[in-house]
Amino acid sequence: MKRRPNQRTVSYRPIGVIHTPHYAPDGTPIQPRFAKGIEGTVEVFEQYTEGLKDVDGFERLWLLYHLDRIKETRLRIVPYMDTFERGLFATRAPCRPNPIGISCVRLLGVEGNVLRIADVDMLDGTPLLDIKPYVARFDSWDTQRNGWTDRLPADRKREGTRADRRFH
Amino acid sequence: MKRRPNQRTVSYRPIGVIHTPHYAPDGTPIQPRFAKGIEGTVEVFEQYTEGLKDVDGFERLWLLYHLDRIKETRLRIVPYMDTFERGLFATRAPCRPNPIGISCVRLLGVEGNVLRIADVDMLDGTPLLDIKPYVARFDSWDTQRNGWTDRLPADRKREGTRADRRFH
Numbered sequence: 001m002k003r004r005p006n007q008r009t010v011s012y013r014p015i016g017v018i019h020t021p022h023y024a025p026d027g028t029p030i031q032p033r034f035a036k037g038i039e040g041t042v043e044v045f046e047q048y049t050e051g052l053k054d055v056d057g058f059e060r061l062w063l064l065y066h067l068d069r070i071k072e073t074r075l076r077i078v079p080y081m082d083t084f085e086r087g088l089f090a091t092r093a094p095c096r097p098n099p100i101g102i103s104c105v106r107l108l109g110v111e112g113n114v115l116r117i118a119d120v121d122m123l124d125g126t127p128l129l130d131i132k133p134y135v136a137r138f139d140s141w142d143t144q145r146n147g148w149t150d151r152l153p154a155d156r157k158r159e160g161t162r163a164d165r166r167f168h
Numbered sequence: 169m170k171r172r173p174n175q176r177t178v179s180y181r182p183i184g185v186i187h188t189p190h191y192a193p194d195g196t197p198i199q200p201r202f203a204k205g206i207e208g209t210v211e212v213f214e215q216y217t218e219g220l221k222d223v224d225g226f227e228r229l230w231l232l233y234h235l236d237r238i239k240e241t242r243l244r245i246v247p248y249m250d251t252f253e254r255g256l257f258a259t260r261a262p263c264r265p266n267p268i269g270i271s272c273v274r275l276l277g278v279e280g281n282v283l284r285i286a287d288v289d290m291l292d293g294t295p296l297l298d299i300k301p302y303v304a305r306f307d308s309w310d311t312q313r314n315g316w317t318d319r320l321p322a323d324r325k326r327e328g329t330r331a332d333r334r335f336h
Contacts, residue, residue: 007183007213008295009181010180010234010236010297011177011179012178012180012266012268013177013265014175015265030278031306032306043185045175048225048257048265050243051243051244051256051257051265052255052257052258053254053255053258054254054255054315055255055257055258055315056313057258057313057315057316057318058314059312059313059314060261060309060311061182064266064270068178074267075216076218076221079177086222086274087218087222087223088312089219089220089298089300090225090226091276091301092300092301092303096298097183097216097219097298098180098181098183100232100268102230102270102300104307104309108294114264120197125239127178129178129266130257130265132257132258133259133260134314135311135314135317137198137317138200139309140307140308140310141272141308142304142306143302143303146225146227146302146303146305147222147227147303148222149224149301
């Protein structure tokens with residue numbers, strides 16, 4: 001028997017906060033891949049520290065976070081890397097109906113309830129929703145077709161793409 | 169100037185619903201990697217259809233969804249693939265403080281507001297929160313250390329791991 005769609009609002013409470021050297025959208029790297037070596041910390045609220053056991057064995061972690069400086073949803077946008085308008089769900093732009101960001105960051109160390117991380121691409125003070133281990137066997141897919149990103153000129157594929165204020 | 173931690177509750181409204189042949193946790197694959205070829209559909213609510221433009225160019229998509237059948241949080245658990253207790257954030261177990269699931273599924277086709285997908289590992293009726301394109305250049309990391317999952321016996325690494333009721 002099929003369940004009826006659940007359209008109820010869901011509520012989450014941040015489990016921590018992400019500290020980074022990115023204080024404004026302008027100039028912030030748009031992906032961890034473009035933020036290599038930029039360091040930050042994750043402060044996990046103390047009541048969740050127990051859940052961090054064994055995290056130190058992983059090279060990378062997924063951080064899921066609330067894009068708390070996004071004020072509006074736009075379903076058609078020009079992505080940072082492109083000059084054409086695209087459907088929002090074909091992009092990683094932050095102006096989403098549910099502004100949840102995901103970033104695969106490098107783990108440098110764990111000390112109590114604080115994670116030292118690198119490759120940070122989120123704004124300072126971003127509320128953390130979840131931490132999951134990056135497991136290459138689960139998460140690394142060798143896709144041949146990556147949509148509009150396959151057809152970008154080489155200069156826009158380079159590891160220098162930064163955000164600007166267009167979504168803020 | 170550092171921003172103070174934002175501990176306010178965040179609220180999201182589902183943008184669609186995921187239909188799969190998995191009606192109960194027992195026997196459901198625990199990851200898309202273990203669900204190869206199992207088909208489902210994503211019904212995106214019509215007000216968001218406009219955002220699906222260009223999605224058809226991507227081979228795989230990230231689905232972010234609310235694990236709506238999880239009733240409690242546990243910070244130490246024995247994962248499906250293991251026999252030792254682990255910290256929750258070192259696992260992908262669903263009993264999380266904020267039960268958000270992420271799955272990288274294969275896109276088979278787009279027809280209006282419906283996506284046909286494969287490699288589905290979520291329960292039927294799961295509320296959808298977001299869709300993001302999988303971009304190999306952003307998301308595929310060749311990690312050498314994958315924590316406790318590196319030390320599993322071969323029989324538990326095989327592509328047959330299924331869920332049971334332990335978290336429900």
